[in-house]
Amino acid sequence: MPVWGYLIIFLVAAYFLISVLVYILQDYLMFKPEKLAADFQFYYEHQETEEYNVETRDGAVINGLRFKAKDPKGIVFYLKGNSKSIKGWGKFAVDFTRHGYDVLMVDYRGFGKSTGRRTQKAIKRDMQVVYDKIKQKVDEKYIILYGRSLGSGFATKLASMNNPRMLILDAPYYSLKHVAKKFMPFMPLSLLLKFPMPTYKWLQYVNCPIHIIHGTDDNLIPYKTSVRLSKVKPSQTTLYTVIGGGHKNLNTFEAYHKMLNDIITSKPEKVNLEGSSIHVKHSVSKRHA
Numbered sequence: 001m002p003v004w005g006y007l008i009i010f011l012v013a014a015y016f017l018i019s020v021l022v023y024i025l026q027d028y029l030m031f032k033p034e035k036l037a038a039d040f041q042f043y044y045e046h047q048e049t050e051e052y053n054v055e056t057r058d059g060a061v062i063n064g065l066r067f068k069a070k071d072p073k074g075i076v077f078y079l080k081g082n083s084k085s086i087k088g089w090g091k092f093a094v095d096f097t098r099h100g101y102d103v104l105m106v107d108y109r110g111f112g113k114s115t116g117r118r119t120q121k122a123i124k125r126d127m128q129v130v131y132d133k134i135k136q137k138v139d140e141k142y143i144i145l146y147g148r149s150l151g152s153g154f155a156t157k158l159a160s161m162n163n164p165r166m167l168i169l170d171a172p173y174y175s176l177k178h179v180a181k182k183f184m185p186f187m188p189l190s191l192l193l194k195f196p197m198p199t200y201k202w203l204q205y206v207n208c209p210i211h212i213i214h215g216t217d218d219n220l221i222p223y224k225t226s227v228r229l230s231k232v233k234p235s236q237t238t239l240y241t242v243i244g245g246g247h248k249n250l251n252t253f254e255a256y257h258k259m260l261n262d263i264i265t266s267k268p269e270k271v272n273l274e275g276s277s278i279h280v281k282h283s284v285s286k287r288h289a
Helices: 003-030 086-097 119-133 150-163 177-182 199-203 223-232 254-263
Strands: 046-055 061-066 073-080 101-106 143-148 166-170 210-215 237-242
Touching: 003 237, 046 101, 061 086, 061 119, 073 119, 073 150, 073 254, 086 101, 086 143, 101 119, 119 143, 119 150, 119 223, 143 150, 150 166, 150 199, 166 254, 210 223, 210 254, 237 254
Parallel strands: 073 101, 073 143, 143 166, 166 210, 210 237
Antiparallel strands: 046 061, 061 101
16 A cells, blocks of 8 residues: 555544544533532622522532522523633622622532533523523513523523523624634534534524623634624624623623613613614715715
8 A cells, every 4th residue: 555545544543533532522621610519608798699409300400599689670590601610600790789680690510519411401401490490489571591601502592492581692602613613623513512502593583682792802702703693683682892802801891881781771672763764775876886
């Protein structure tokens, strides 16, 4: 066999081996969980919290915290990113409790005190179980879904199957397959990914107002991702742009907090377009076309 023949066999074998490794190790590459002891005590200064444990039908336990506001106007179900645990994410609850909203945060399987084998199907099912628990005490018109990064996909899926007041997506992805393709452009990701997370598909079935917040300097999930998502259901979607915002620092921008304030303190109203210029078109001359 000529040398180039052996080279082809070597390249094919290497490609196959890398594909197998990507499939086996992707859980470790994608998720960065922080595990907490079962007796760990949560504490947040100036925040009143209540801890919950929800048992799933396959025996897993989903641990969560409710951050309490005085005389709450509703509740924000906050689906966090892919790192750490609610121990650290809990500090962002103040952005909602100060506006009079309770906040519920949960750890996905394998994060914090939560247990169970992590799969896309299992996490989707877990989040629905938690949402159903919320609905038992709060009318859906008072429930806000907030999905941050990884959580944006799960929040969108929930919104597509339920009727919350609104859906807020913070640095969302079009799909995790699109994100992974940026780092592994030559891999057969459609076959390999256990968490494809097609946010754009689920977004088609969301019927509540959709608010998307994204920074222009996000190097992990590009801003153009949110531009594409905003076009899925444009009539009910508003895109908020944080100039200079990255993937992990939107909370350090005053603009972000103003956007959040405008979103959650206002009531969605249908714009009356009667008498407006919505149907007026500019005439285009050939000279200036």
